[in-house]
Amino acid sequence: MQVTSRLLVSGIALCASMPAHAEMSFNRVATFATPLNMAAGEDTNRPSSAEIISATEDGMTLIYTDSPLGVVGMVDISDPKAPMPLGNIAMGGEPTTAVVIGDRAFAAVNTSESYAEPSGKLVTIDLAARAVVAECDLGGQPDSVARARDGSFLAIAIENERDEDLNDGQIPQMPAGYVVKLPVTKGAADCAALQRIEVTGLAGIAPEDPEPEFVDVNGAGEIAVTLQENNHIVIIGTDGAVAGHFSAGAVTLEGVDLTDERGAIRFTETQVDRKREPDGIKWLDNDHLVVANEGDYEGGSRGWTIFNRDGSVLYDSGLDFERAVAQIGHYPDKRSDAKGIEPESIEVATFDGTPMVFVASERGSVIGVYDVTDPAAPVLTQILPSGVSPEGMVAIPGRNLLASANEVDLIEDGGVRAHVMVYERQDAPAAYPMITSQGAAEFIGWGALSGLVADAERPGVLYAVNDSFFGFQPTIFTIDATQEPARIVSALPVTRGGMPAQKLDMEGITLDGKGGFWVASEGRSDQLVPHALYNVNAKGAIKKEVALPPELAAHEIRFGFEGITRVGDVLWMPVQREWKDDAAGEVKLVAYDTAENVWTAVRYPLDPKGEGWIGLSEITANGDWFYIVERDNQIGDAARVKRLYRVPAAQMVGAPLGGDLPLVEKELVRDFLPDLMALNGYAAEKIEGFAIDAAGEGWVVTDNDGVDDSSGETLFWSIGMVAE
Template sequence: MSFRRSAVALCAAVATGLNIAPAHAALAAEPITHSAPDAALSVNPIGSHESGIFDASAAEIVTYHPASQRVLTVNALSGSVDILDISDPTAPQLIGSVHAGEDTTINSVAVRADGLAVATVEPGVKTDPGSVIFFDAAGDGTVLDSLPVGSLPDMVTVTEDGAYAVVANEGEPAEDYSVDPEGSVSVITLPADVAAATEVRSAGFEAYNAPGALPEGIRIFGQFGDSTTVAQNLEPEYVTTSGGKAYVSLQENNAIAVVDIATATVEDIFPLGTVDLREVPMDISDKDDTVNIANWPINSFRMPDAIESYVVGGTTYIVTTNEGDARDWDAYSEEARVKDLGKEGLAPICEDAVDDMAEFQADENAGRLKITTADGLNADGTCYEEIYSYGGRGFSIFDQFGDLVFNSDDVFEQILAEAVPEYFNSNHSESTFEGRSDDKGPEPEGVALGEIGDRTYAFIGLERIGGVMVYDVTDPSAAEFVTYVNNRDFSVSMEDEADQAAALPAAGDLGPEGLTFIPAADSPNEKNLLVVGNEVSGTTTIFQIDEVLAQPGLSSLSSR
């Protein structure tokens, strides 16, 4: 789910490309690395830019323009896109910023090879229609023009051929549900040169308002006040494009929409299913004082945030990072804990759903796990016959038809239990043991794909404990763990620091959000690079990816 931005833009003026004194975050003295015994890659941090701002989303989505050797980083706090010169990737420099205007927030940015950049702009009232702005990534930050799009434009991407920009308009409701805009996908026809576009079309979901039109398994819930239709309930989050189609994650709805780009039409929506904890173990308690990756009579919705796609043998495959998310507004919240069921007006768990109710609902077992009250009730609504939680704590690969071909299962948590046993499932702003086990665990959120040699790799950012999981996804049905790297010093717990500004550089990277892969052919140092924007530490960090011989490390971890 998108970051809840409460900060307004600090400045409406456009910052030109004048040099600004660079700030470089200290890289962790000993970055955490953990690799498979036959790992073909090593991934190491080599440079970082520090905004100096803690826990205010000063570095989110990142993208790269090869010709100018510039990284564009979304700075939601200032409502801008920061422009970083990475001609020396060990010392990125802030050289300017692009602002969209007063009382606005930029949520996402994408760039075409010729430098035409597109950024999504959220107005001060998030339920109002949003816009996109255009600028030259190689220029001085001047905004060329803007176009209107749907409400809460969350993410933008540019198609492989550079002909279109596609925007996911999330359309979240107001806190009191007085307004609930329809979710939509904007398709923008881009000009041939570096100039503002003039044509935008909207792919909407009105066709699914008809009874029976929506495929089974799509979550439609939490509607009252102004919210009455399916189109209002569907909330586009993230977009990836392949072969003339846009695949759009509908995170809260646990689904992906398929949009034909040429006609700007939603062709299909397919559900993403659940992870069954009876088969896939998870650690679901922060009060059991141990790593306990175990099985439970619970299902968990995948609910991906970022998604990416690639083609193998003529078929498009979609990689989903299964973060999970809850609707939690002033007027409506689906969120509760297992131990809350049966109390304060909530229906209880059905007697035959678990063997020992008291033991199951104890804090050291399932009691503190955050769950949804919107799903799982029996036919008459008197008790919960099934319990549903949020997120798969890993990633999945689906084919273009919506068929699941791979799920990483419990491997992320197994790796973290070995790599950082003292800080297993830590939070991002505080160094804790199991601080997130009762919620969504490591919380995979961002993903980038990259080709190195004849292999395709997925780089997956973990929002809470931090770091990047690297998988070889060349064979979509048999993805394999390669390595894990985390540029974080857990000895620095930011919530416990009296002087957070002074402590922040030593903490390293906190809360990875957006990732982009830079192939060696486009790289300033002719090495494969990975750029990660970290919203909690406000750092934009560059990792170098090197091919290596097999090395000793983690014992083999399989997934189902």
């Protein structure tokens, strides 16, 4: 046996407004998990986070805030491809933002006892000693901190945030927020010269209760601040007085998904006069402001905007960014009724003479990269994969680097930890996305790809299904893998009686030899989703349903068929995990003869368990072999078993159910863990699709869980020619 390897499929991230080619691209070069900064002996099972991030002036060290641990974390990126932990520094409260001036970091720390009695402080950190050297009372709950370009002062947004459980979160809720301007002299914050700048009476919404969210300082020393809940933006002059202010306004969104309907991406609705409610803000230059319209109150227009300083709109992305995110499989459908992809933070920097805006989507877990050479017509050049929920970003143009802080820590759910991720601008094509629907004849939003089969005649053409996450939109996707990145070129709805089929959990697909497909539905009896096989015609209509025989159904548990393949009249399906009648460490490969209506099975030996469980995810028959994907349910550093095995076809002779079943022998073909790490992220849990195309090339796809408690990354790659 021989498998000829080929590098992971990569390509330029071509979205609706992206150019056909870019000479320079950002690619992720490293991932740093926040628990790495915990001290020896410390309980690494404590939740942690990476929220707002900044860098030292030489660009060699990253500093991020970690409010769950109450610390500021530091990371050495002298070698950006091999970040090293520098440890955590306790803040005596919840740090929100830390910025650097010279050899000092200044962290805003929330020490509030309650929403009604907010308090906070500014903590000064000696970076060389990694120690707190001074503190300054801020009088309220701080959120964002920004520094003057020349390091002469700090601007701090004192939010005094609302209690979302009080009066349904409605404002006003006193006390009001304000802005602090604090001089910095020779590395020391001059607390005695703290200037409190009031911003009450300005906004049209709850003017008596401004809630400053984010601040930035331009080259002239002017401060811009967003009042997110108030849907307002304020400019503060160099004298510390309000120099201008304006409403962030509202937009009408046409072609948006507003229904939190489990599993259907339908950009068909309209939302009138949606307030922008900006969060992150950056000066593009002294005359233009860039904001991310996340919305944390009643609004959120799902995009980002460039304002002239007088408040007039120079550019608004509308829904373009959200649609581009959906085309690479990152649309968070469960957030449709809320704020969609939630653009939250903004970064602005110039790389090799090109001004750029970076927009982080908190819920899509991606970063949009825009060329703003013409600020009236930004061009989306890339979408970068980030960790779960990027909260902050910092650009380091002098080193061609970008870093993101990703706040969600899923340790309590057995998932991946919070991460800092590092990207390098390279003379190379973009490595992500690896699969996209951009360029299809019709708009296609997608996710949760869970089964794969190749076209019988056309090399590089494959078909994939989505699983029960998209229970209201079961779909068969056609993929053209001859392009880089691979393209989803069409989407075929699976229907029953002319309507989208319900109660399906499609986890496998194979050709039926008659122009249609057989689909394996894993099923969940506790949710009344049957374990079953479905024959679907070329138009997507279910023409036949095959239920499990009593001898098999009597022993079922939640985890059913994962994958399906056909040899002549016989369909083969792996049962993902042990059922009630299986020996520990063994599962069934079940066969159904479609001509004789006869069920048989063999036994398959699983790898030994470590953490979690081991199970099967896919099966593909090819000549003298059956190829089987075996994996654990672990993610990130805990992942151990992500493997492709093969079983001789000669051993795939099933015995009647209920009796002694033959045990097949397996042979390792490929360890997928190096493939899963090729994008310098963390190992994904679910390899759920494998197919060998008409030319003999093997293709693999991961399931991104519909971007639910997931980074949303979908990896799609070739393992090269699978030869005998």
